[in-house]
Amino acid sequence: MDGRDLVRSVKVVGTTQGRRSVRSAWRRQRADAVGLPRRGAERARVPGLARDAEPQPGGGVVRFARSSLRVRVAAGGAVFCGWDDSAPEPSYALADGCPEADARAELEPDKDGGWRVVSERVTVAVSRYGAVEIRTPGGKVLRRDLPPRWWDPVSGPAPGGARWVQRSEVPADARFFGLGGRAAGPRLRDGVYRLWNSGPGGGSGAGGDPLHLTMPVQLVVADAGTHLVFHDNSWDGRVRLREGEEGAGSGHDRPGSSEVRMDGGPVRSWTVVGTPARVLHGWISLTGAPAVPPRWALGHQHALGGFGGAREVRRIAAGHRERGLPLSALHLDTGHHRGHRVFTVDRERFAGLPELADELRADGVRLVSVVDPAVKAEPGYAVYDGGAAAEAFVRDARGREVRGEARAGESVFPDFTDPAVRSWWGGLYAERLAEGFSGGWHDRNEPVAFAAFGEPTLPRSARHAMEGRGGDHREGHNVYGLQMARAGYEGLSRLRPEERPFVFSRSGWAGLQRYGGTSSGHAATGWPGLRASLALVLGLGLCGVPYSGPDIGAFTGSPSPELCTRWFQLGAWLPLFRTCAAGPAGRREPWEFGPRVLEHARAALRERERLLPYFGTLAQLARRSGAPYVRPVWWATPRDRALRDCEDAFLLGDALLVAPVLEPGAVRRTVRLPRGRWYDTATGEVFDGPGRVRVDAPLSRIPVLARAGSVLPVAAEDGGVELEVWAPAPGSRGGGHVVADGGDGWARTTVERFVSRTEGGRVVVEHADGGEPGYRVRVRG
Numbered sequence: 106m107d108g109r110d111l112v113r114s115v116k117v118v119g120t121t122q123g124r125r126s127v128r129s130a131w132r133r134q135r136a137d138a139v140g141l142p143r144r145g146a147e148r149a150r151v152p153g154l155a156r157d158a159e160p161q162p163g164g165g166v167v168r169f170a171r172s173s174l175r176v177r178v179a180a181g182g183a184v185f186c187g188w189d190d191s192a193p194e195p196s197y198a199l200a201d202g203c204p205e206a207d208a209r210a211e212l213e214p215d216k217d218g219g220w221r222v223v224s225e226r227v228t229v230a231v232s233r234y235g236a237v238e239i240r241t242p243g244g245k246v247l248r249r250d251l252p253p254r255w256w257d258p259v260s261g262p263a264p265g266g267a268r269w270v271q272r273s274e275v276p277a278d279a280r281f282f283g284l285g286g287r288a289a290g291p292r293l294r295d296g297v298y299r300l301w302n303s304g305p306g307g308g309s310g311a312g313g314d315p316l317h318l319t320m321p322v323q324l325v326v327a328d329a330g331t332h333l334v335f336h337d338n339s340w341d342g343r344v345r346l347r348e349g350e351e352g353a354g355s356g357h358d359r360p361g362s363s364e365v366r367m368d369g370g371p372v373r374s375w376t377v378v379g380t381p382a383r384v385l386h387g388w389i390s391l392t393g394a395p396a397v398p399p400r401w402a403l404g405h406q407h408a409l410g411g412f413g414g415a416r417e418v419r420r421i422a423a424g425h426r427e428r429g430l431p432l433s434a435l436h437l438d439t440g441h442h443r444g445h446r447v448f449t450v451d452r453e454r455f456a457g458l459p460e461l462a463d464e465l466r467a468d469g470v471r472l473v474s475v476v477d478p479a480v481k482a483e484p485g486y487a488v489y490d491g492g493a494a495a496e497a498f499v500r501d502a503r504g505r506e507v508r509g510e511a512r513a514g515e516s517v518f519p520d521f522t523d524p525a526v527r528s529w530w531g532g533l534y535a536e537r538l539a540e541g542f543s544g545g546w547h548d549r550n551e552p553v554a555f556a557a558f559g560e561p562t563l564p565r566s567a568r569h570a571m572e573g574r575g576g577d578h579r580e581g582h583n584v585y586g587l588q589m590a591r592a593g594y595e596g597l598s599r600l601r602p603e604e605r606p607f608v609f610s611r612s613g614w615a616g617l618q619r620y621g622g623t624s625s626g627h628a629a630t631g632w633p634g635l636r637a638s639l640a641l642v643l644g645l646g647l648c649g650v651p652y653s654g655p656d657i658g659a660f661t662g663s664p665s666p667e668l669c670t671r672w673f674q675l676g677a678w679l680p681l682f683r684t685c686a687a688g689p690a691g692r693r694e695p696w697e698f699g700p701r702v703l704e705h706a707r708a709a710l711r712e713r714e715r716l717l718p719y720f721g722t723l724a725q726l727a728r729r730s731g732a733p734y735v736r737p738v739w740w741a742t743p744r745d746r747a748l749r750d751c752e753d754a755f756l757l758g759d760a761l762l763v764a765p766v767l768e769p770g771a772v773r774r775t776v777r778l779p780r781g782r783w784y785d786t787a788t789g790e791v792f793d794g795p796g797r798v799r800v801d802a803p804l805s806r807i808p809v810l811a812r813a814g815s816v817l818p819v820a821a822e823d824g825g826v827e828l829e830v831w832a833p834a835p836g837s838r839g840g841g842h843v844v845a846d847g848g849d850g851w852a853r854t855t856v857e858r859f860v861s862r863t864e865g866g867r868v869v870v871e872h873a874d875g876g877e878p879g880y881r882v883r884v885r886g
Contacts, residue, residue: 182379278349345362349361405684590610621652632668671807718843748779812831815839
């Protein structure tokens with residue numbers, strides 16, 4: 106127990122839950138002492154010299170003195186590398202298993218005793234010592250992985266594999282992004298980043314790491330090209346990044362470096378190269394298309410500590426309605442449960458919940474229920490009894506249920522790595538639907554088990570099914586939230602097949618986008634938390650999870666009226682637009698902060714409502730292409746180094762550049778523009794990029810600029826959709842996409858493309874296939 110753990114245990118030991126959390130922590134330590142193998146003497150190992158190679162579809166296997174390397178180029182251009190006979194499967198990240206191999210990729214001898222796999226989109230060169238270079242077709246090196254090093258136990262093979270490290274080099278000008286949700290991003294500076302989903306600590310401030318959703322996914326942007334590398338390994342690990350330096354030391358470049366260090370599991374990776382758009386498309390081709398949220402889930406949603414009861418829910422809904430504040434959903438935390446027991450309702454405070462849900466839905470407001478994985482270990486409680494009978498809960502090395510401390514008290518945890526358990530759990534959502542809920546908010550699913558000291562999660566020795574393979578929590582921890590999301594999504598799909606499920610999860614792993622989105626953690630109070638909110642959404646989008654958003658206003662603490670206004674204004678332009686706070690943190694309704702905040706919040710909400718057709722289009726395009734709604738400003742021009750370092754603005758689709766105010770007292774701010782002409786959407790002022798401009802940012806709004814020539818769908822006053830067209834610069838063209846609203850179900854949707862141009866002093870908008878647009882057109886600029 107370190108000093109911080111001791112302080113934590115002293116603080117909580119005086120409470121009943123505190124005493125139980127001390128007992129839980131000691132119990133976890135004893136379980137690991139018995140259930141985990143002791144680390145004894147180890148022997149370092151490297152691959153050694155290459156001996157021979159065997160061609161296989163898409164590449165082949167190169168054999169070294171003490172290991173082997175499998176290289177396989179998929180038909181879409183993604184490169185798989187697996188050491189020690191590692192294969193692409195089994196994998197929780199891959200949506201449909203290993204993709205088909207590129208039949209044209211060939212393994213051939215390379216210089217100096219090495220080998221290479223040549224394909225149309227990428228070349229993989231393997232040196233005779235085991236270094237692996239990923240090259241563009243033109244021969245530029247995007248990444249060089251040095252030979253891995255293992256630490257094998259002298260006594261025999263380690264259960265789950267030996268711990269290992271792999272170092273890599275990237276171009277000196279490269280910038281790192283990704284690794285899941287990182288508060289210090291979106292550009293990841295020199296430092297160490299842990300790969301272990303972690304429960305609430307100090308909140309998502311600039312120094313908070315790790316957070317709830319980590320992924321071994323790096324997106325690397327350099328002049329030579331963009332690539333994404335994914336280490337398909339869910340064990341605890343650390344990534345050490347160091348940016349390169351051009352002209353370092355006698356005029357020579359110092360390359361950037363990445364060091365991935367894992368406690369076990371396979372050494373295997375996927376690499377995708379190309380433009381940022383091509384890379385993200387290749388990534389979702391591997392890990393699955395993002396789920397499209399229901400139409401209502403793109404509107405404003407509000408959550409606060411479960412509310413005080415049905416009367417309080419009605420009061421909050423009426424408060425929004427009476428003040429002209431659009432509201433699409435209210436989220437109920439565990440306070441609406443009976444004693445925090447999942448899949449129950451407190452009938453005293455929430456009597457007639459289905460009737461309340463119908464009443465709210467008539468006004469366009471849905472109810473969303475929090476769903477925690479912890480199940481109170483209480484005989485007579487139907488969920489516990491059903492899970493115990495199905496042997497659904499995680500067990501220890503001796504076959505006993507693993508118990509941990511949670512909101513409801515001593516609890517057990519479903520093993521979501523078992524298909525039968527996922528099916529059982531998914532069926533429990535029938536109770537939520539019967540109570541009138543329209544979706545699930547998965548919380549505390551890292552998973553969290555309160556502990557006075559040590560890690561607030563399950564023992565690492567806890568046993569998981571791992572789809573029948575067997576394993577323990579060292580491998581299962583990071584995929585726990587992902588598989589819980591899968592259980593919820595598949596269950597809701599079976600129970601209500603006519604509607605798209607709405608599931609968003611606090612925790613997850615690579616591939617989470619298949620089942621929904623994520624709330625990007627407990628935002629820390631203060632301006633650093635506001636800045637971290639943007640970093641988290643951008644970083645998650647570059648890892649393939651396009652639908653996410655922060656706790657607007659901070660989960661804890663009391664934001665000032667100015668901070669609350671700026672946070673609300675930022676949230677109105679993010680995919681998941683949700684105000685949320687812990688019960689003791691106070692209210693987050695805009696009217697609680699005074700009339701000026703209310704006025705500014707109303708303006709932001711109305712603009713969000715006006716742009717809902719655009720958000721719906723972005724959601725549909727994300728499913729098809731993997732392109733996130735919220736994109737870094739360098740998205741279309743990654744070779745622009747100034748844009749690569751821009752972290753205080755973002756693109757919403759291709760059309761809009763949003764520049765939130767992230768500092769107190771600011772009424773003007775500098776915006777770095779990509780190439781092209783841009784219009785200030787509030788003033789109509791025209792700017793030409795690339796370059797930096799100063800724009801007004803009064804407390805009533807944040808700067809939003811539209812790209813000249815953009816065509817985007819917006820809500821018309823009559824309730825339909827019209828095209829908002831920003832005039833192209835003279836002699837240039839523009840365009841945009843529209844995906845008509847398909848409702849909340851599975852109706853097929855069609856992508857329409859429109860083009861704009863200037864002709865004879867006027868703006869012409871046409872369907873890309875020719876002919877009239879079919880929508881009313883409003884030209885601005």
